[in-house]
Amino acid sequence: MANIRFEKPTGTQDFLPGTVEKWQFVEDKARDLCRRYNYREIRTPIFEQTELFERGVGETTDIVEKEMYTFMDKGDRSMTLRPEGTAGVVRAYVQNKLYGEPDVTKLYYIAPMFRYERPQAGRYRQFHQFGVEVFGTADPAVDAEVIALGYSFTKELGLQGVKVEINSVGTPEVRAAYRDTLLSFLTPMRDNLCSDCQSRMERNPLRVLDCKKDQDKFAGAPSILDSLDEECSTHFEKVREYLDAMGVEYEINPRLVRGLDYYTHTAFEFKAQGIGAIDTVGGGGRFNGLVGEIGGPDQPGIGFGIGMERILLILENQKIELEAVKPLDVYLVALGDAAEQEVTKITYKLRSVGFSAERDYLGRKMKAQMKSADRLQARYTAILGDDELSRGEIALKSMETGEQRTVKLDELHKELS
Secondary structure, eight states: OOOOOOOOOTTOOOOOTTTHHHHHHHHHHHHHHHHHHTOEEOOOOSEEEHHHHHHHHOTTSHIIIIIOOEEEOTTSOEEEEOSOSHHHHHHHHHHTTGGGSSSOEEEEEEEEEEOOOOOBTTBOSEEEEEEEEEESOOOHHHHHHHHHHHHHHHHHTTOSSOEEEEEEOOOHHHHHHHHHHHHHHHGGGGGGSOHHHHHHHHHOGGGGGGOSSSGGGGTTOOOGGGGOOHHHHHHHHHHHHHHHHHTOOOEEOTTOOOSOTTOEEEEEEEEOSSSTTOOEEEEEEEOTTHHHHTTSOOOOEEEEEEEHHHHHHHHHHTTOOOOOSOOOSEEEEEESHHHHHHHHHHHHHHHHTTOOEEEOOSOOOHHHHHHHHHHTTOSEEEEEEHHHHHHTEEEEEETTTOOEEEEEGGGHHHHHO
């Protein structure tokens, strides 16, 4: 029978020991930050009904049109692997009646997403996002809080050159008026735009401004900020005032529309250098009509999603060292048959009271075991021979200083502390 060689699917990754610890460090930072901001974790299914994403994300988006992993299940139902986090969280919010809670609902997630697109730097077909969603308030102070949380995440990880861009995309009524103004600007250049832009002009002209190929052609495009009504202008001004009060630096980008159809009022992105041509690491915005669109009561919402792969790539490119791999507390070396059995017992006891401990399972000589302890960055090695065992003692060596001393077996855990 021929050997079959299996490889990971295109656009996916294996996270091996040494790398996983860096992921855990970044995830722990996200969780700690959410704890401080009083956000609670939510976990939703990895696949949902296809219609949820068509209604929630928008049928004219690239995600729905080109990128979703959709399949028919055995019940002949159309299902889709989660391409983004918000729609599933909104569905869970509605189905579980979280809108009945007396306080504002503040949630976060760290989860895999799936999109069929060309893999490139920091972009994969299975990727991971850290995201937050807030429901139940239209207060612009919450817009500012959500932006500040994402900004703090990048700053506390030590990322350099992070930039926040903000805009207001108004309400559906404002966008309808702006649509006509924008079309008047775009129509004369239609034949010189890419095929995607020409298609978007027919269905969703604001998405044309999101095109990466033709950005240089839109320098004179009318600004949606000039089309805002009084309510939208006031909301946007308040968001800026709150960001200023917190000292969050930002730039206004009137061409920032984001790639999803559900945004209203505030839209924003986090950008950083170090991941090639695509410099956006995450973004989000307000989605005041989305809960109603998915079948719930009319509840305002706002959130963001940040790409974890992109964050880790920037950390690597900026040579930011993470305190990720924790050293082993102790490596136990057994010399002799009786010592072997005792080391098994000691290792178990040390692990039971909270220490990280390892021992040899390959029958190696003492010198090879000491090299293993060094590779594992052990703080101590504890060496037990049959003679030490008969005296109820064990030799404890500091791997940093080389100092070695003899301690009582029943006091080893105290010495390690």
